[in-house]
Amino acid sequence: MFDKLRTKLRDFSKSIEHKISEKGKAALARETILSEKDLKEPLEYLETALLESDVALSVVEELIAGVKGELAGKRKKWGVNTAKVVKEAIRDALVRVVNVDNLDFDEFVDKSEKPVNIVFVGVNGTGKTTSIAKVAKKLLGDGHSVVLASADTYRAGATEQIEEHASNLGIKVVKHQYGADPTAVVYDAVKYAEANKMDVVLADTAGRMHTAVNLMEQLKKICRVTKPDLVIFVDEAMAGNDAVERAKKFDDAVGIDGSVLAKADVDAKGGTAISIAHSTSKPILFLGTGQGYDDLVTFDTDWLMDRLLGNGDKEVKNVS
Numbered sequence: 407m408f409d410k411l412r413t414k415l416r417d418f419s420k421s422i423e424h425k426i427s428e429k430g431k432a433a434l435a436r437e438t439i440l441s442e443k444d445l446k447e448p449l450e451y452l453e454t455a456l457l458e459s460d461v462a463l464s465v466v467e468e469l470i471a472g473v474k475g476e477l478a479g480k481r482k483k484w485g486v487n488t489a490k491v492v493k494e495a496i497r498d499a500l501v502r503v504v505n506v507d508n509l510d511f512d513e514f515v516d517k518s519e520k521p522v523n524i525v526f527v528g529v530n531g532t533g534k535t536t537s538i539a540k541v542a543k544k545l546l547g548d549g550h551s552v553v554l555a556s557a558d559t560y561r562a563g564a565t566e567q568i569e570e571h572a573s574n575l576g577i578k579v580v581k582h583q584y585g586a587d588p589t590a591v592v593y594d595a596v597k598y599a600e601a602n603k604m605d606v607v608l609a610d611t612a613g614r615m616h617t618a619v620n621l622m623e624q625l626k627k628i629c630r631v632t633k634p635d636l637v638i639f640v641d642e643a644m645a646g647n648d649a650v651e652r653a654k655k656f657d658d659a660v661g662i663d664g665s666v667l668a669k670a671d672v673d674a675k676g677g678t679a680i681s682i683a684h685s686t687s688k689p690i691l692f693l694g695t696g697q698g699y700d701d702l703v704t705f706d707t708d709w710l711m712d713r714l715l716g717n718g719d720k721e722v723k724n725v726s
Contacts, residue, residue, distance in 0.1 A: 440477050440480050440491070442474065442478050445478060448493070449473065449474060451489070452493065452715075453470050455714070455715070456680075456714065459676060459677040460647075460675045460676075460678055460681070462650045462677070462681040465503075465650075465681050465685070469503075470496075472499055473496055476495060477492065497711050500680060500714065501711065503680055503684045504680060504690065504710065505707060507664075508689065509663065509689050509691065520603070520604070521553075521599035521606060521607050522605065522606045522607070523592070523633070523636075524634060524636045524637075524638060525628060525637050525638070526610055526611060526638050526639075526666075527625060527637060527660065527662065528639055528640040529613050529641070529652055531613065532613070532641045532642045533640065533642065534613055535558075535567055535568055536571070536668070536697070537640050537666050537702075538568070538571075539568075539572075539699060541692070541702065542572075543702070545605070545608075550605040550606050551603075551605045552577050552604070552607075553577065553578045553595055553599050553608075554568055554578070554595070554609075555581075555594075555607055555610065556568045556579055556581040556610055557592050557595075557611045557612070557628065558612040559582060559583070559586045559612070560612040560621070562584070564610070565584070569581070574699070578598070580594050580598055588628055589631045589632065591609075592607070592609045592628055592631075595607045595609065596632060609628070609634070625659065625660055626660055629660045629661075636663045638663065638665065639652075639653055639657070639662040639664070639665045639682075639688075640666045641665065641668070641678070642667065642669045643667040643668065643670040643672075643694075644675075645678055646678055647681070649667075649682055650678075650682060650685045653682045654685050657686045662688055664688050664691040665682050665689070666691055666692045666694065667693050668693075670693035670694055671701070679693075680710070680714070690705040
């Protein structure tokens with residue numbers, strides 16, 4: 407019993423000596439050691455700011471815990487504002503989230519074997535079809551030939567909607583009758599592109615709730631049979647936690663490669679981008695910023711960080 411007590415006292419003494427030694431070294435270097443107490447107020451402030459920017463609670467909690475673990479016990483120079491140190495650490499953590507997979511859409515399309523088959527997925531009413539038209543316009547502007555696949559054979563008016571966009575842009579639509587197998591539509595569109603030496607197929611699938619089992623199975627079949635080069639998830643920038651849950655479900659079902667956030671022009675916050683990137687470990691590719699075909703911007707990490715953390719008003723440049 408006395409041996410155990412002596413061991414504990416010796417270990418405690420060494421721990422105290424180490425802390426005193428570290429504090430002494432820090433003082434000599436004109437530094438101070440950050441404690442959890444020092445970090446508490448700035449972390450609470452940034453936690454509130456992120457939540458108010460619609461970053462999902464689970465994401466915020468993980469980010470805050472990670473930064474606290476990273477900074478507690480670390481040194482900072484005398485006179486350096488602790489809040490600034492914390493803010494920079496949060497910014498770095500957020501950047502790591504959204505830069506988890508640096509997929510360059512333009513480079514991918516340029517270097518991939520043609521035709522590039524890109525399937526768009528998402529729920530109803532989030533701007534998926536309009537986003538496809540915007541991506542088509544961008545590709546046309548980059549010198550690529552494009553064919554659209556109207557693989558939403560479920561919703562009345564879906565084919566007419568994409569045909570209107572195609573007519574405005576001067577491109578071909580491959581379609582079947584309503585109720586047809588959407589996999590066959592995408593397959594035929596790819597074959598048409600191959601026969602006509604076209605560069606890119608953009609497939610518009612039926613908007614479906616992530617809880618609709620039959621429709622999700624249909625989507626799995628499209629991806630299994632036509633083997634898309636990219637699967638892109640589309641949702642609204644202002645959807646918040648709902649978008650996170652949906653992105654997870656689609657990613658689990660078919661494996662998304664990136665996301666497009668529509669209606670970013672009416673979202674003054676930006677937290678949805680962080681939440682989706684964190685929950686799927688896939689990049690945000692584009693933001694929709696209006697109703698026009700040119701209202702599509704390449705996602706800019708620095709711009710989002712400034713928007714979330716209140717540094718500057720950097721503009722995002724249109725891709726076209």
